Amino acid sequence: MSISKSFSPVKLIILFLSMVVLCCLPFVVSSFVLRIATGIMMWIGLALSWNMLGGYMGYISFGHGASFGLGAYIAGMLMTQLHLPFFVSLLIAGILTYIFAALVGYPTLRLSGSYFAIGTWAFAEMMRQLVLVLTITGGPEGLRLPPMLNDNFFYFVMFGLALLVFMVAYLFFEHSDFGLKVKAVREEETAARTLGLNTTWVKNQVFALSSMFAGIIGGAFAYWITFIHPDSVLGPLIADQMVIMVLLGGIGTLFGPVIGAIVLYVGNQYMLVMWGQSSAYLIILGLAICLVILFLPEGLMSLLRILRGRRRGIIKRLLPGMKKSNI
């Protein structure tokens, strides 16, 4: 369970080097590539936040886009109407999304399985409809934020957020009692309760926490993109993409959502460049979901595991006397 066990020196060096590369990125690549990198960071953060709820806890949500949109709107409104600075707005957006999700989570988490999926989906659609008719959000006109044209700034913001969500997933969900509790809820909720876990509290925390991260990232997105509309930040596509990124990479794993986000986002941008804004993306997206579920239900991570397993198998054959625990 300890950190040293899962991070060998080699891995630490790789980690350090990749951090250095990622920090230097803005100064070596074109602004086009940088914008794609920013988008990748954003989606890594979102996929990881969805994975907290859907992967570690097993509550598949089709409404996580609502938290993203909520954060985007809160931050946007604070910046345009109260003229608060960006980071303050972001912080408030995070806190408010957390509180909102904790309140909504209480009734919603009484549902499980398919009912939870439908419930979150219905709630998210309701939010979109609500924002469409409200006047303070700009309704169907959308909301325009003060423009800020600094690609480097947004790269570092998204990078920082992705890193933050990653660290939370790593520390709290992979390597702590809390993570164990969350997984216990996923595996057997009743048993977890009879072992002294207040599962209602655990579920609510995970729901609120994962929503909060989506909300903060939504706030950053609003400032980056400068124009938000109910259909762009609250539309079903946001949640769809989070779900497929996690499924594609490997649900309930730490690196799965990261890999899924990179592959899907790069694929999306490639299509955008080749074909322009096209509904064909939906075909690819839908097809990707179906194919991954049919042929790779554990995601791309399972491919890596198979490869690694083969390597181990080879080592085992070479060194038959070697103890299992040494490998």
Added chain:
Amino acid sequence: MGLFMQTTVNGILIGGIFITIAVGFSISYGVMHIVDFAVGEWIMLGAFTAFWLNQYTKIDPLLLIPFIALFFALVGYLFQPIIQKVVNIKHRSAAMMALAFTFGLSTLLRGSALTLWGFNNRNLVTMLSEMNVNLFGITVPAIRAAATVFSIFVTAAFAFFLYRTKTGITIRAAAEDKTVAGLMGIDGHRISRLVYAIYVGLTAMSGVFIGSIFSVFPDMGLRYTAFAFFVVVAGGMGSFSGAIVAGLLLGLISSFVSVYVGGAYVFLILFFILYLILVFLPKGILGKGW
């Protein structure tokens, strides 16, 4: 008073169509335990098939209904093994994977329709499109009345099939308890395939009516997925009588909200009620679901 009556009758007439969809959806959920996010897409495809066939053959869409129902039943029958494969995946949450699969399927179908046919609205013109009938002193479009009558007829036939024929009873047994049904020598796979075929056929067929009452466009599926979920959840998953009550309720709510509150609020209120029912009445308003 005239407006009130008009709204009520309209509501009931719209609700009638959703009953057919809900009944098929409900029984397919009962047997396969999959919530199908693609339900609205089958409606969309049914409507588009009628539209294109009508364009090329000039046969009235209403006369195409039997063909469309059979064609999509065949599509469902051929497609079901793929869904079954997903359900059988050895995964800790196979049911969730199946749900996500239908979600993907829905995205795929919607994307394909958008790419092929664009965002435009199309009208499905039938022989009844220009006609009105007088119902209890209220003038209603003939197509709506026809759709409702037809839906009631189909639903009744389906109910008869489920409750009075041997195959129907087998289906209900499988919906009640698959393990027991399996022990009694019922071939679960064959039943699932049959039920899925019926469900897809019924849903696509309803699409023809929906398309001719409203309009046909690739994005229409989302709305009807919402409607189908509403009816099935409000009625209680797998409850026949619940689906009927909920279908009518849905029709009335959407009709009254759009007349008295405003069209922009219909979905807001429907999703809100759907959410409330899910959370507080998970067995449906009649308490008869699973």
Added chain:
Amino acid sequence: MELLEIKELNHMFGGLKAISSLNINVKPKMIYGVIGANGAGKTTLFNLITGIYQPTAGQIFLDGTSLVGKQSYEISRLGVARTFQNLRLFNDLTVVENIQVGQIHRRRLGKHKTKDLSVKIESLIKLFGLDVRAEEKAGNLPYGMQRKLEIARALATEPKLLLLDEPAAGMNPKEVQGLVGLIKEVKRQYSDITIVLIEHQMKLVEGLCDYATVMNFGQVIANGTVEEIQNNPVVIKAYLGEAEVG
């Protein structure tokens, strides 16, 4: 003073009486058997004690504290742990992690050092013969080991009262023998623990229990030492007779 005291407990499912006017007293450090055919209401009784169901009427006390109206996790923290008739393990977690989940709330009380706790896990794993597969996922264990793991996990919560729901279900006679030895060993190592076990195999009860209650259709039909019960004509008629035929 009784450790577990159940007074006039009633539970209805819809219109069906699953438990009716049930009274049971369990003294500390006992191994207590609850015997009855399928559908006699034994598992319902456990579900009521552990707060999975709330009783329609009646009272349940642990060490004088009422358990009625409390949540499952609160009851667990008061010192009640259980196993399930149809195994409810965390299948995707390893053996060690399963036991760790049982320890979590103990850990939070802060009375124990992390080191002591890992020592405890190790001793539990050894006691139950799970040490060779400690890092394996629970779902991949053979059935007999899964049953043992569930008991180990329950013990990790350091309960005063351990409820075992048909611990021998699905085991062959040899495995049952091993289980009897194991429960005796648990009792020896955790001398303060009180165990209530549900069984329909008289053999297991004979070899283990100090005292037993026989249930039939949600009611107690007999109470007493195992010997008394075996000679009770009502019991023989209602239950044991059938068992011998079967």
